[in-house]
Amino acid sequence: MRLSPRSPLVLALALAACDLEILDPILTGGNSGHASESGPPAETSTGTTADSDTTAGSTCASNDTCTTYDSDSGAVFVVPPDPPAACDVYSQDCPSGFKCTAEGPPPLDVDSITCSPVVADPDQAGEACQVLVLGHYGPDTCDVGLFCDDVDPQTGTGTCAVMCHDNSGQPQCDADSECFGYHHIPLCVPHCDPLLQDCPAGDSCQYAGVDFVCLEVVALPANQLFEGCGGDWYCAPGLSCVDSEAADECSSGPDGPGCCSPYCDLSAPTCPGLGQQCQPYYDPGQAPPGLENVGVCALP
Structure with missing residues (x-):
């Protein structure tokens, strides 16, 4: 997003x-807002204009664009609609x-x-x-x-x-x-699986309080494995911004004190960092349905 x-x-x-x-213009009805090329509105025999909305000092209907005519100066004014x-x-x-x-x-x-x-x-x-x-x-x-x-x-x-x-x-x-x-x-953003990273291009599956949803990677190019970060939205898809102590390979950087480390599957745990283990992302019994196997690689 x-x-x-x-x-x-x-x-x-x-x-x-x-x-x-x-x-592309949007047509909302009413007059075009342009002064007539044929001159000011025609006057009646009594010296007033045929439409009360085009007399000097008149006001126009709300939410409509119209013109006013000053009979003394001959000027035609465009009056925009009310906001x-x-x-x-x-x-x-x-x-x-x-x-x-x-x-x-x-x-x-x-x-x-x-x-x-x-x-x-x-x-x-x-x-x-x-x-x-x-x-x-x-x-x-x-x-x-x-x-x-x-x-x-x-x-x-x-x-x-x-x-x-x-x-x-x-x-x-x-x-x-x-x-x-x-x-x-407020937009409805789709749920996602951080192990699958099943989001549209340009988004990553990020933690959002309870569940994971597809959100924009803010900083591009996204930070890669073990690079510094200040939140999940800095890391490339498949990586979570964790404490820099989660891996000996973590490097500090201008984007924050954290470190981009991979999500992992608790049922088939593999991690790239020396000594890292696949740690449960959620506390016991707190994982939403379907996300029970989500973990993140970190040192024990």
Whole structure:
């Protein structure tokens, strides 16, 4: 996953507002926002415009883009729509045709969460998607309850990931995934087996409190066997960040005081370090179903 639970969601290509590259427009209805090329609105016989929304000093309807006309100066002004109301990403409480998601440039904060229009024929979970403004978190082409994740900063393409939903106050995902709160964008990340490392390319199977889930390797190139680390997310897939005393071969480095050491199978234990043994990863009786044989190589 490109979103990291340990640092703000950051895209490598963060463009300034004046240099945004728009990939595809989103049409939300209402006027185009451009002044008419044929001149100001036609006046009625009483000297007022035919539409009260185009008179001098008028206000426009909420959530719509319109124009105003100053009869004294002849100037035509474009009035942008009011900003969308904040929303709840868990309950997806936006109006029909909108979804609660993140938009705008980094940094990601509560003001980034908004009701965003759902595009026609939106992409579904697991399908390729597009972020419509390079360097921004959104809008994107995913359906309601989905977020365009694992985004290539050069092309704006990614994959639609499922956002956690709220069931009686508890964030929920399906049985094959776990809810992770990614700085206001909670995503359902898949469970995995650290002995199989059965995660998508670019992710590794990392410990997440109780279970193992697929998370992004933050530092690339990833640290290799016995190299220093500050957490599992620094180590290459198949390696866990353990205490540097877990192996005589451990080397210190700028990434932290730990050491990348392999996971191992307690039913067929093998370890690369001199004197290392396959030690149980979980305390007795604490391993989730299917992970009872997970161990990590360390000195006794």
